[in-house]
Amino acid sequence: xxxxxxxxxxxxxxxxxxxxxxxxxxxxxxxxxxxxxxxxxxxxxxxxxxxxxxxxxxxxxxxxxxxxxxxxxxxxxxxxxxxxxxxxxxxxxxxxxxxxxxxxxxxxxxxxxxxxxxxxxxxxxxxxxxxxxxxxxxxxxxxxxxxxxxxxxxxxxxxxxxxxxxxxxxxxxxxxxxxxxxxxxxxxxxxxxxxxxxxxxxxxxxxxxxxxxxxxxxxxxxxxx
Numbered sequence: 710x711x712x713x714x715x716x717x718x719x720x721x722x723x724x725x726x727x728x729x730x731x732x733x734x735x736x737x738x739x740x741x742x743x744x745x746x747x748x749x750x751x752x753x754x755x756x757x758x759x760x761x762x763x764x765x766x767x768x769x770x771x772x773x774x775x776x777x778x779x780x781x782x783x784x785x786x787x788x789x790x791x792x793x794x795x796x797x798x799x800x801x802x803x804x805x806x807x808x809x810x811x812x813x814x815x816x817x818x819x820x821x822x823x824x825x826x827x828x829x830x831x832x833x834x835x836x837x838x839x840x841x842x843x844x845x846x847x848x849x850x851x852x853x854x855x856x857x858x859x860x861x862x863x864x865x866x867x868x869x870x871x872x873x874x875x876x877x878x879x880x881x882x883x884x885x886x887x888x889x890x891x892x893x894x895x896x897x898x899x900x901x902x903x904x905x906x907x908x909x910x911x912x913x914x915x916x917x918x919x920x921x922x923x924x925x926x927x928x929x930x931x932x933x934x
Contacts, residue, residue, distance in 0.1 A: 711741060713784045716752040723761045731762040747780035754785060758792070771798045778809060783816035790824050794833060807834035819852030826857065830870075843870040850882065858886035859894040866897070866906070880907030887918060895921045 711719075716738075723734045735756060741749035754773030757766040771792065777785035790809035793801045807828045814821030826845030829838045843864055849857030862882030864872040880901055886894030895918050901907055902915030 710746045711748045711752075713748055713751070713782070716748050716755075716784075720752055720755055720761065723756060724759075735762045747777050747782050748784075750780070751777035751782045751785040751788075754788070758788065767792075767798060771801075778812070781816070783813045783818045783821070786810075786813035786816065787818060787820050787824065790821075794824065794827065803834040805834070819849045819854040819857065822846075822849035822852065823854045823857040823860075826860065839870040843872060850885075853889075855886045855889040855891035855894065858882045858889070859891045859897070862886060862894065862897065866901075876901075876907035878907075887921070892921075895919075 719734060719738055723731050723738075726734060735753075738749050738752045738756070742753050750773055754770050754777060756762050757764070757773065758770035759765070771789070774785045774789040774792070778789050786809045790806045790813065792798050793803065793806040793809070807825060810821045810824030810828065812821070814825060822845045825835075826842045826849060827833075828835045829842035829845060831837065843861070846857045846860040846864070850861045859882070860869075862879045864870050865875045865882065866879035868874045880898075883894045883898045883901060887898040899915045899918035899921075902911050902918060904910065904915075
């Protein structure tokens, strides 16, 4: 069975190849999926979801994500949950977003806790609960999720979720998230350097982060963005 990282590398090839090679790469992925490779099923779902090849088809993407998720692929659980959260699969039950984020979290995915935090924050699929939202974001941040680090930083910066403002901690989390490529954190970090919030003011560094643009390779959907 392919690893998820190998699937992501294959997807990167499909995304950047010419039409003929796209078809060849897709066919190889399809053969693996037909031979029982559950992670390859996830790869096919991504192709339909993002329109890499042969076309964008949300119904096929949902079907394949569910197949891969039910087979234990945590990356598929995350993409399925995020698509449901965003309302991209029509009338999908929003409680399913929380369910699949929770399944992904139980499988060891930090982004799963991040998604659960967004559900608690917005009350989508679960009763709204600020304390639980921050708890999930904090856990996801500890597991290396940049989006969650940014949300924890925002909480310390603005007192969100009833958290006491702490500019030093806000800077710490925004810096971690920014260095991992989170664009919202990069923007906030730039403002913090310019304004001297939690750090000695430095306009040059501030404008660097404000202008920073990170082109990320394909990984998967960013939970709930």
